[in-house]
Amino acid sequence: MSNNNDDEKGLDPEVIEKLRTQAAELVEQVNAGDYARAMGLINELNEVRDQSLYREVGRLTRSLHEAIRNFQIDPRNAEQQEALSKMTDASDRLEYVVQMTSKAANRTMDLVEDTMPKAMALKEQAASLRDDWQRLRRREMEPAEFRELYGRIDNFFVSLTDEADSIYGSLSEILLAQDFQDLTGQVIQKVTGLVKEVEDHLLSLVVMASHVDQITGTVHDLSEAEPAEPDEKAADQGHGPQINAADRSDVVSGQDDVDDLLSSLGF
Template identity: 35%
Template sequence: MENAIAVDDRLDRARALVTALETGDEIKANLVIKSFSAPADHDLFHEVGRLTRELHDAIVGFATDREVTRVVQHEIPDAAERLKYVIELTENAANQTLEAVEFSIPVSEELASVAKKLAAEWDCFCERKMELTDFRALSAEIGDFLALASNHSEILNKKLTEILLAQGYQDLTGQVIRRVINLISDMEEKLVKLVAISGDARQREVDKSQCDMEGPAIPNIEQGEMIGNQNDVDDLLSSLGF
């Protein structure tokens, strides 16, 4: 029923427009043309007002949200300290690992060098190219090498254990980093919602001439009627019925 009435109304205005044009009445023709665009302007104004209200409420809610306040005042500083702690643990583990490796390299090189020398002498013995006195010396060297190998094996085992224990930092740092990631994800979700509302409002904002607001007041600059704070914004929206 309403659609039929709207159609009849548009037809009547169309006939009035044709009549005005035929009679040369430009003033009446302009009034009829404006009457066609008036409902669309009203709908656009209403939609922009609604979106502005949503954005305003989102900004106010974001600023007064206890969770946001807690995050800003406690979680973010805490996250910074946690990341510093991760850096400290990682640095300490890296230093311990490097020290253990640097200490172990000469130990393993000495074992390899002595073993290579004994292997060459042992080959001579197996090929029956060694005198008895040389064999006695070789026997003594083998005894010394066994003692050296036992001592150096203990050293290497100790250093490898230190390296292994140093890697335990990964469990702690992993937990810390996961908490920081959760914090960032939570803040990202809140900001994305705010930006989404802002972006929607921007896409539908009306021409500047349709709005009396000229932005925040700037000292010593004449800019007409200004919106001073969030309360002014709220009052303006309420006065407009949003």
């Protein structure tokens, strides 16, 4: 919360002032023997504490709400606008990223699967023609065979032109299929921004909670907050891809590391 810098220093000056005056009055009343009034003052102090808590929570709620409302991305055309207007929260947006990347991957693989046999067929035709061509050069070919080869070479040139066109076309489409990166990149950046904001707000919440602790005089046993040992079931569930693998010693940084590890285990 950028508009609430007092957070860093401690309690609201207003609250501190109240605390000071009412504490002084409390001492006065206790010394004077007016215990009913003293109890009343303690209640008032409690209220001051509660109200400052509610105010902080209210502020946080507002800025979190704001962050979510501002969480928009710029659609480039009507179709995208329609697609994006349907998405109201980050998980929908990330689901959209999964769909987009999956669509692009499948489109690319369709084209590749379509193109590979063409390249293979051209290679086979060329290899067979090359063999016959070598025989012709060694003058091992009958005139009838040569006429047949002549025709095949002609056909090969025609199919070479057609197939090369089609392969070129598939490659350009594969290129275009990568345009998902633009839109998914935007969506991911927005979600990252939201996560960052939420992180900041959570940090503010922690700072605010520490003020509450200050008022209530609560001391936490931090050792309880240590993360529990992961049980076997959790380990079985897997962790997903590791980020910054190179900087971590408990994570392998590639296939070579895996191979080394396995061979050290006798594989």
